[in-house]
Amino acid sequence: MSSHKRQIKLGLFIYPNGHHVASWRHPDATHDGHLNFAHYQRIARLGEEARFDALFLADSAAVQAREIDILSQTAHGFAQYEPLTILSALATVTSRIGLVATASTSFTEPYTIARAFASLDHISGGRAGWNVVTSSNLIEALNFNRDEHAPHADRYDRAEEFVDVVTGLWDSWEDDAFIRDKASGRFFDPAKLHVLNHRGKHFSVRGPLNVARPPQGHPVIVQAGSSEPGQELAARTAELVFTAHTSLANARAFYASLKGRLAKYGRTADDLKIMPGVQAYVGRTEQEARDRYAEITALIPPAVGLSLLSSLLGGFDLSRYPVDGPLPFADIPATNGSPSRQQVMIDLARRENLSIRQLYESIAGARGHWTIVGTAAQIADQLEEWFVKQGADGFNVMAPYLPGALEDFARLVIPELQRRGLFRTEYEGRTLRENLGLRRPANRHAPTASSPTAGATILS
Numbered sequence: 001m002s003s004h005k006r007q008i009k010l011g012l013f014i015y016p017n018g019h020h021v022a023s024w025r026h027p028d029a030t031h032d033g034h035l036n037f038a039h040y041q042r043i044a045r046l047g048e049e050a051r052f053d054a055l056f057l058a059d060s061a062a063v064q065a066r067e068i069d070i071l072s073q074t075a076h077g078f079a080q081y082e083p084l085t086i087l088s089a090l091a092t093v094t095s096r097i098g099l100v101a102t103a104s105t106s107f108t109e110p111y112t113i114a115r116a117f118a119s120l121d122h123i124s125g126g127r128a129g130w131n132v133v134t135s136s137n138l139i140e141a142l143n144f145n146r147d148e149h150a151p152h153a154d155r156y157d158r159a160e161e162f163v164d165v166v167t168g169l170w171d172s173w174e175d176d177a178f179i180r181d182k183a184s185g186r187f188f189d190p191a192k193l194h195v196l197n198h199r200g201k202h203f204s205v206r207g208p209l210n211v212a213r214p215p216q217g218h219p220v221i222v223q224a225g226s227s228e229p230g231q232e233l234a235a236r237t238a239e240l241v242f243t244a245h246t247s248l249a250n251a252r253a254f255y256a257s258l259k260g261r262l263a264k265y266g267r268t269a270d271d272l273k274i275m276p277g278v279q280a281y282v283g284r285t286e287q288e289a290r291d292r293y294a295e296i297t298a299l300i301p302p303a304v305g306l307s308l309l310s311s312l313l314g315g316f317d318l319s320r321y322p323v324d325g326p327l328p329f330a331d332i333p334a335t336n337g338s339p340s341r342q343q344v345m346i347d348l349a350r351r352e353n354l355s356i357r358q359l360y361e362s363i364a365g366a367r368g369h370w371t372i373v374g375t376a377a378q379i380a381d382q383l384e385e386w387f388v389k390q391g392a393d394g395f396n397v398m399a400p401y402l403p404g405a406l407e408d409f410a411r412l413v414i415p416e417l418q419r420r421g422l423f424r425t426e427y428e429g430r431t432l433r434e435n436l437g438l439r440r441p442a443n444r445h446a447p448t449a450s451s452p453t454a455g456a457t458i459l460s
Contacts, residue, residue, distance in 0.1 A: 008387050008422050009273055009394025009436060010414075011100070011242070012047040013056045016040075016080050018401035019279060020365040021308055022299035028404035034080040037089065043402060044090045047097050050410035051424050053435050054098030054129060055090070056222075056242070056396060057083040061107060061140045073301045084116050091124035098432035100129035100222055100240075106155055107135060107144045110165035110205055117219045118170060118211040126215035126431035129240065130166075131222040132233075134159050152336055156229035158202045163221065163237045165205050168196045170218050171443045172208030194445045216433050217441040226254060226340035234272070235261035239438050241274045242396050244341060244369045246348050251276055251370075251391030273393040273436055276386070277369030279400055280379050282408045293373045296400055297361055305360035312368060314342045323357045344368040365400045376412035383413075384422060 016033035017023040024031050033039040047055055059082070063071070083101035091099055099120065103113050113130065121128035134155035135141075141148060150158070177192035196207030223230065223238035234241050235258060245251040259269045283289030302323070310318050314335025321328055327349040335342050345368060349359050365371060372379050386392045399405040417423035428435050 006387075006393075007424060008383065008392075008417060009275060010052045010423065011054050011056045011240075011275055011394070011396040012043075012052045012097075012406070013058070013242075013277060013396045013398045014040075014043060014402070015058070015398075016402070018405060019367070019398040020296050020400040021074055021304050022296055022301075022364065023401040025299045026296055026401040026404075029401040030403065033402060037086075039402070040081075040086055040090060041093050043406065044094050044097065046403065046406060046410060048094050050414050051427060052097055052397070053394070054100045054127075054432060055087070056100040056129075056131065057087065057102060058131070059083045059102040059104075059133075061104065061135075061143055063139070067307075070301075070303045070307050073304050084120060087128075088120055088123055091120065091127065094127075095125070096127070096427045096430065096435070098127045098129055098220070098435065099124055100131055100220070100432075102131040102133055104133050104135040104140070105159040105162040106133075106150065107140060110162050110203055111169065111207075111209070113162075114166040114169035114209050115211055117166075118209065118214045121214035121216055121219045122211070126433070128214070128216070129220035129222050129432055131224060131242070132159060132163060132238070133224060152227070152339065153229055156225070156233055160233055160236070161200045161202045163233075165196070165198050165200075165203050167218055167221075167237075167441075168198060168444075169205070169207050169209040170214055171445055172196065173213045174443050174446050175213055175217075178212060192445075213443065216431050217443065220432050220436065220438065227338075230340065231258050231261060234258060235267070236265045239272055240436065241272060243274060243276050244344050244367075245276050245391070246344065246368070246370050247351065248386055248389060248391050250347070251386055252389060255390050255392065270437065271439070273438075275394045275396045276392050277366060277398050278383070278395045279366035279369060279371045279398040280409055280413060281371075281373040281400065281405070282376055282379055282412050284375065284412075286374055286378065289373045289375060292405075297364070300361060300364050302357075305364050306356070308364060308367070309345065309356065309360040312338075312341055312345050312363065314338070318356055321356060324355050327354070327356055327359060341368055366398055369396075369398060376416045379413050380416040380420065380422075383417065384420065387422065 017029050023029050030039045044055055087099040087101050117128050117130045172194055174192035178188045180187055193208055196205055198205045220239050221237055222240045223234040224242040226243050243254060245254060255274050262272060281289050281293040283292055306318055310316055313332055314337045316332050372382055383395060397409060414423060418425055433440055
């Protein structure tokens with residue numbers, strides 16, 4: 001197959017043991033990966049050796065709302081590192097791979113987030129990314145002085161302003177503000193420090209940020225919402241979008257919809273990369289790949305599979321329906337959680353005529369993301385098709401168990417993509433922006449040819 005000037009971008013989406021709900025039970029999984037730094041270090045270095053663009057850590061500020069007996073059979077969503085903490089540690093044992101952490105706009109403050117991600121960008125030498133989420137889980141709200149979760153639309157309204165405040169704070173200092181002149185005794189140039197003085201609907205933030213401007217200007221803004229408000233937020237603010245699709249048709253429709261919104265915000269298609277999640281079961285033969293998929297599927301406790309599916313449907317209780325019967329489409333109410341993910345479940349069940357059991361088995365690994373089973377060549381064929389036909393700019397790889405499934409992908413699939421000219425053999429630069437092919441944002445206060453002095457408020 002011919003090579004392409006565009007190349008696939010690859011994220012490494014990490015859950016400590018792997019993404020499959022039964023990952024920790026797999027014979028080749030590191031069962032204590034949640035709080036095992038050596039395990040994280042091994043995964044990060046493996047990802048960097050394979051030339052992945054970035055590590056990505058999801059997060060939830062709560063223990064998942066399942067019955068204790070069901071929860072005790074899983075290993076997801078609790079007893080693991082806070083993302084910024086572990087990524088700061090991994091920054092010291094890697095040098096090129098990006099480091100993307102999730103942080104919610106619903107339960108934090110802009111100044112805190114701006115400071116933390118600016119710090120990670122400095123520590124890593126320009127490799128930080130912020131995954132902006134509004135949080136969809138009521139039990140998270142219960143941990144932050146709230147009895148109920150804010151409505152979906154309100155959460156996105158807050159998120160829009162939140163991102164504006166954070167990026168404004170990242171521009172508090174111009175790039176060359178710190179002169180550190182021992183002879184004159186001047187550490188920084190006062191004219192290059194700017195106060196935000198933001199007053200809006202949700203936030204009042206004076207600034208300036210007490211961290212120098214990040215090496216990337218702004219850490220890369222990542223977003224994962226696929227709803228209508230989510231797409232608008234992404235079109236205006238995001239540079240990398242993680243999304244979930246199980247068919248090329250849906251992926252292409254989303255790609256066209258989101259890219260088509262960019263122009264009204266003065267942006268081009270190259271300013272935003274779209275990376276659907278993909279879980280690959282790769283074997284040296286097709287049968288070996290199918291055997292690997294069947295092996296981990298057999299480890300799913302039925303109660304866990306049913307509970308996972310219920311949560312992805314917005315908390316809809318499936319226990320009163322026959323598990324080998326169809327999904328009760330007409331009974332499922334709209335959710336205030338993640339409507340886009342709920343729709344992925346419904347569409348998948350309809351398109352493939354799946355029973356409740358078959359549906360939870362099919363999503364137990366990737367939670368509504370794309371699952372591929374096959375040889376390296378077969379998997380590369382499908383990734384290439386989505387990429388060439390504008391369903392994706394790259395993929396967020398979700399290993400079903402770690403480290404084995406990631407090693408399979410790195411040693412079998414990536415060399416096949418490289419042979420086709422579809423994936424890098426060396427990193428393009430040292431920062432996440434450089435490797436993703438994203439522009440470094442100019443400081444909004446820096447003088448330009450048309451405006452020799454910026455109209456910012458100087459600290460007094």
